[in-house]
Amino acid sequence: MNNMKNPFDDYVNPFDPDSCHKINNTNTDKLKEKYSLTFDLIDNYVTEVLSQGKYTIEELEEYIKAKGHQVYNVEVIEPKQKRIFDTTQNTVVVPTNELIKIKGSDFRVLLGLSTISNVDDTTKSGANNRYVSLKKVDRNMKILCEQMNISPSQFKKHMRTLLKSKSDEFKIVDREFNGNIVKCYEINYVEGGFITIPYAKVEKLIIGLSNNCIKLYSNLLWLCQKDGRFIDKHISQELLLELMGLSKNSDKTLKIVTETLEECKLIKTEKVWESETILNDEGLPIGSSPKSKIYYSIVTE
Structure with a gap:
């Protein structure tokens, strides 16, 4: 009769260091996943190790390694959440010196335009300017208006209000691009007169x-x-x-x-x-x- 002790019959106390080192269902399952083993294979290895008078999970792992198995790592790639607005920015800049204080100025529009804007020098800190061509605004008008729940005519009216303030924070300028002059909206901000908002919160602010x-x-x-x-x-x-x-x-x-x-x-x-x-x-x-x-x-x- 085989008197070999079966550790699976023992109560494994998780607070007892010696008990935790014994071969049991929990830690063999972890080794099975770690080395991408089948159920039959891990069962065979456990039986072979126990027959040699070895009872610890460390001894079982050494046996698995000796059989030529290597740690199996699966890289889990989280699906990239699609952005609502056409931008690669992680944070969006908006000026806070003048336009925000004007009665009737719609900051949703300015924030939306800044979200789809570009910048020439991404390494520059403090004062800077961002720009977005009139054509790009036209292309993004539908999605901007849908998310703000306003019509294109209302959106354009709010832009006119911002422009009529004659603030340097928002104006139309001519920019050279590939030898051509392009009309752009320019958003200017100075050091101490702007804030940055994480993109995820920008979506929440504009949409809701x-x-x-x-x-x-x-x-x-x-x-x-x-x-x-x-x-x-x-x-x-x-x-x-x-x-x-x-x-x-x-x-x-x-x-x-x-x-x-x-x-x-x-x-x-x-x-x-x-x-x-x-x-x-x-x-x-x-x-x-x-x-x-x-x-x-x-x-x-």
Whole structure:
């Protein structure tokens, strides 16, 4: 009668180092996958190793190697997700000095144009300019309008509004290309007056959110930044309304836009109550009153 001990009958305690080294179903399955072995072959190897009085998974692996098997690596290539817009950019640049503050300016259009734009010097940092030919805009007009849910005539109207502002941030220029003069929209930005948005978030902003959402998010990207990293920062409602080109009476609009960005997990806010000292006519403290402040932060996950 064969009295050879069968480790598969043993309880394998995962917290016991010695037990984990014994041959068992779990670790033999791992070796089967590692060396691309068939079920019959791994079973034969286990039987042969056990018959030699060897019981550890390390001894089994050495036996498999001695049989000439090599580690079988399968490279898993994730399918490349097709982009909605015609661009190879990983981040999209938009200026934040002038046009964003103009009432009636549609930042969806500017962001969309910047998304399909090109740049001459990709190594240049700080101030730079991007351009997109009028013909390329015409070719991409349908997809841009569909994603923004506006008509081509509305899109062109918003472009005219941007151009009429006479801002250097967006204008029509002549560019030389292969000996020909090409009419292009040019987007200019200066150091300290622009932000970059990851392409994946650009799609989310353009497709699902409003002009005011894009304006608020773009402003918060630079307002909530210090020394190259994002921080929690108190920003007054008055300042945000001014930077978005909205009137001082647009508190409700700002509230809705803020809630929308939070629901989309683009920003977070926290209301903090602080005490504010009250002074009398003589400038002496006579009491205090509670005052709320809203702190904003950018979601980076």
